[in-house]
Amino acid sequence: MKINRKSPTAAQKKNRPQVWQIILIAFFIFYMFLPILSTYIFSIATRWDRTIFPEGFTFEFYKEATDASYFTTSLRNSLILSLSTILVSLIIIIPTVYWVNVRLPKAKSILDILMILPFGIPTVVLALALVQVYNGTPIGRSPVLLIGAVFIYSMPFMYRPISNALHSIDALTLTEAGQSLGASTLQVMLKVIIPNIYPGIISGSLLVFATVFAEFTLTKLILGARFKTFPLLLVEYTRINGNIAAAFSVISFTIAWLASLLILWIGKKGQGSSTQAPHAH
């Protein structure tokens, strides 16, 4: 704003945020931060249920939380679940999306339907349907069934960033160039396409990780106590010990923040995408 044709006061008035804007944005920031900030403080407060400010501070509850039986097991279970879902997702989604883009554009509408379908099925309904159909089969109520369910539920989160990344490079030309130099389709995919879409792959994997790590409904309804994951442990402690539940919540929030910020950072750097998508809460 070096050259200003209007009078300076008019320009200032235009650029200064208006009162309604400040109020709305303050409300939004307050709503989004207060519950999380309170939980962070609650987790290090000795006692905070009688006075406006915490009565003292301690890290004792983190020690108790990490010492709690099931803590390591549930963390391990959550990692097993999210990492194996990412693996299944990568192995299935990348080649399929690549193939449809380069060789089978006709199937794009089928793919779109398959990717929107999970949003149309509430997780409790999916859990009920899966438990009934696979009841009595070898994978009934087993971690394999859970991974299948969680894969379906999280697959749009992997699909979108990868599909966006593939669109931003000219996959067809790259493939033809690779093949004219004598590479097989598999070689082109592994050595040309994947290195070029890795920001999308990492964004997708982080989104699936954040989603599956926080998954509660499918895990609880399909396996329940047999496979206790981190969110299941958290909910259990909200009924037993608030301070420890707060420590668990802080761990969850921190993981979610880190994953989201990483995705945003990758998205800023190159291809990638917004994390926004309908979710099951």
Place this chain on the structure above:
Amino acid sequence: MKSTIQVSKLSNRKKKGVNWIALFPLLIFSIGFQVIPIISLISSSFSTKQGISLENYQHAFTPHIMEAFQNSIQLSLVTAVLGVSLGFIVGYAIISTDNKLVKDALIALADVTTNFGGAPLAFAFIVTLGSTGVITLVLKSIGVFLYPNFRIYSISGLAIAYLYFQIPLMIMLILPALQGLKKEWWEAAINMGANSQQFWMRIGIPILGPSLMSSFFILFANSFGAYATAWTLTGPDVNIITVQIASLIRGEVQLEIGLADALAVVSLFIILFCVGGYLFLSSKAKRFRA
């Protein structure tokens, strides 16, 4: 060169059938873990010992279950209407911020918090608005007693917690439409003597209408299908439909499986209707962009 292209085209044509094989892994997973279970759920909801009938539906709709549907629909309506309106005006406030750094930070905040939900969020609301929560204590000190008239562990409490993810979701859904609202339209309207109310009523809202409606459907579905937040915050006490279906799966209540299926199918169609409405309206909304 010409001949090689022809050869590759020819071999492509031959391979056309083979090309579809590449879709099999995804199709197998989708069909096995989604299509077949849902179809069998629907068919089992209509089957009884006497054959195909609506008996399960007649039996499933006890007054208690009717109340659960009513509560779920009310909760979804309230949080969708509030989410759409608050998300819209906050989104508009964000987009008309001149400071790019502030604008980007706020969009990032909305983007991140859209994904927050479930158990940790529910607990965060207990810490904030529970009977000994931060806000409860602060209000108490200035003589305002939230409890026992208000309870975070109730349906109205759930609405407050749901809005936590509904508002940012709405902001992310409406931002592209708000960005498409051209400054020139506003300037033209003002130059022709319209005031800001007339601009919104005659131009802004009609153009954004399809986007606002399609977002409403997504927010409604988002709230209707929610379970983890509700379960953590209120346990089995609050009578909403996802909690009812979940308790049937976990065998807490003795009930024939056909009845659970009937409830699930009704919920499924409510959500599918919303997703269909969203898809239809968002394709309409795209007309005004680009």
